[in-house]
Amino acid sequence: MTTRFAHGPLSTFALGFVGLVTLASCGSSSAANSGGTAATLAPGTIEVDAKDGFRLDKTEYDAKAGQLSILYINKSSINHTLLVSDSTGVQIGTTLKVQSSGAKDSGSYTLAAGTYNLYCNIPGHEAMKAKLVVS
Ligand SMILES: [Cu+2]
Numbered sequence: 001m002t003t004r005f006a007h008g009p010l011s012t013f014a015l016g017f018v019g020l021v022t023l024a025s026c027g028s029s030s031a032a033n034s035g036g037t038a039a040t041l042a043p044g045t046i047e048v049d050a051k052d053g054f055r056l057d058k059t060e061y062d063a064k065a066g067q068l069s070i071l072y073i074n075k076s077s078i079n080h081t082l083l084v085s086d087s088t089g090v091q092i093g094t095t096l097k098v099q100s101s102g103a104k105d106s107g108s109y110t111l112a113a114g115t116y117n118l119y120c121n122i123p124g125h126e127a128m129k130a131k132l133v134v135s
Contacts, residue, residue, distance in 0.1 A: 045069040045106075048118060050080040050098060054127040056118065061132045065113045068134070071106045074098035080125065084109055084132065085117045092116070 041047055044067055049057035057075070072082045082096040082105075096105040111134045120128035 041071065042069070045071055047071045047073060048082060048130070049073050049075045050082075050120065050128065052076040054120075054125050056120075056128055056130045059130050061118065061130060063111065063132060063134050065111060065134050068109045068111055069106055070096065070109065070118075071104065072096040072098055074101055074103045077101045079103075079122070080120045080128065081122055083117075083119055083121055084111075085119070087115060087117075089117075095121070 044064065046061050046063055046068065048061065048070055050072070051057055052075075070082065070084070072080075074080060078101075079097070079099045081098075084092045086092060092111070093109045094107045096107050098105050111132075113134050116132040116134065118130045118132050119126075
């Protein structure tokens with residue numbers, strides 16, 4: 001397993017550039033599939049993207065209580081994980097792992113109404129977190 005960490009503004013800039021190029025190439029390669037990713041998500045599925053700058057694409061996600069699938073897509077240039085925990089910090093379900101740019105992972109979770117935490121647990125990635133509000 002290779003783990004790469006970005007340090008400092010220069011590498012952040014470089015990673016951002018790589019991310020842009022990757023996104024552009026993703027866009028052209030998926031042009032055959034009509035519509036974007038969001039339009040093709042099944043009901044009960046949310047998409048969470050890992051972005052450059054150690055962040056997720058949103059700070060809050062909303063979902064309906066019951067069975068939830070999370071599709072985790074790496075839109076950054078280093079590896080990330082995604083964990084779901086309840087309000088007391090207890091992890092629920094599996095840890096999603098996206099090892100490289102463009103990688104996807106998904107998992108199913110059964111969640112009652114409440115507020116949960118989504119986060120990456122790689123050391124140094126503490127800023128990668130969001131709320132998951134289930135109603
Ligand atoms: Cu991360």
